[in-house]
Amino acid sequence: MSELPSPPHATGWAEPGAGAMLEIDLGAIAANYRLLDARTGTATCAAVVKADAYGLGAHRVAPVLEQAGAHTFFVAHLEEGIRLRCCISRSSRIFVLHGPMPGTEAEFTHHDLLPVLNSMEQIAGWHAHAGRTGTPLPAALQVDTGMSRFGLSDTDIATLSARPDLLDGIDTRLVMSHLACADTPASPANAMQRDRLRAMAARLPTAPLALSASSGIFLGPDYHFDLVRPGAALYGLAPNENAPNPLRPTVRLAARIVQRRAITTGDGVGYGLTWRATGPRRIATLGIGYADGFLRHGADGGGCAWLGEYRLPILGRISMDSTTVDVTDVPDSVMARATHVDMIGPRRSVDDVARSAGTIGYEVLTALGSRFHRAYLTQAA
Ligand SMILES: *Cc1c(COP(=O)(O)O)cnc(C)c1O
Secondary structure, three states: OOOOOOOOOOOOOOOOOOOEEEEEEHHHHHHHHHHHHHHOOOOEEOEEOHHHHHOOOHHHHHHHHHHOOOOEEEEOOHHHHHHHHOOOOOOOEEEEOOOOOOOOHHHHHHOOOEEEEOOHHHHHHHHHHHHHHOOOEEEEEEEOOOOOOOOEOHHHHHHHHHOHHHHOOEEEEEEEOOOOOOOOOOOHHHHHHHHHHHHHHOOOOOOOEEOOOHHHHOOOHHHOOOEEOOOHHHHOOOOOOOOOOOOOOOEEEEEEEEEEEEEOOOOEEOHHHOEEOOOOEEEEEEOOOHHHOOOHHHHOOOOEEEEOOEEEEEEOOOOOOOEEEEOOOOOHHHHHHOOEEEEEEOOEOHHHHHHHHOOOHHHHHHHOOOOOEEEEEOOOO
């Protein structure tokens, strides 16, 4: 007996004006936070909610994480921090990963945001700002342990060791770095970066240390230090693609069936007529396309949707607003009652969609557009 996608969970599930519905399970996000927090022992488990909580809506996600026990948050940009400040309690810390661009320092203190200082320029800016305010100002220092992206170099640290006064007025609350190869546990870069963090931190003011994001947490306690910064794992992405995913899925994406038709041998489907029927087929056109963030390459590597237990292969190219799937194998009785199919759901994870599209779950999640209707499941399931 076949199962249809579940009936409305939240108001708006059947919203007829939208082509697709993104259901976000806040209870699952909270459960993922608790799992990561438990897994990291005495280390503080922070929460990364940059890019609007990976596209899921920071204003809804952050308060739930806070209730689950998160009191340290990370965003990338000042503007993200200002927006986040309004949705969580004043006592929770917000670190801004990119730090202050010159001239924005006063906005950090005004909104009670902590900068991550990544360069000598940012240190000089924060030092000068502290001088103007007349009080030491909290901040994190980032060191580059090998990714060549953000953070102080060995030369910078040598300069700071020789001239500790450059850090006057800076109350160092965290010394952090970021792993380049955490999703590949066998990479020698992991231990190298871990050891470099220790060595570099030894030459800076004493403060809690942080290295790991989601995947790094699963490298083991040696990588937890005093604070961990998961993002992707909170939202259910697999920390390591070669191991079972211990996290709960947090999103379901259901697309509306807009039209059905029967086609026959030789009929082509979609732009370029790149797919042609070799026999009679029944197909359905769905109201979701690449403008919704459903990546055009999603059709390439065996992309599909699901209707209950029935797998619906994507046919031809994904259009801007629509996608066509093969529903030949779905019994008429099931098809007659169906209104939506799952693009992401119990049988197809965000990581599966990413694999078909030749990308990573991070890109799929953050690309999911704002055009479709969103529903938040709030009960802790
Ligand atoms: C994005 C980011 C994180 C979170 O990474 P995930 O892999 O999503 O857990 C942590 N730290 C830094 C510095 C980041 O840029």
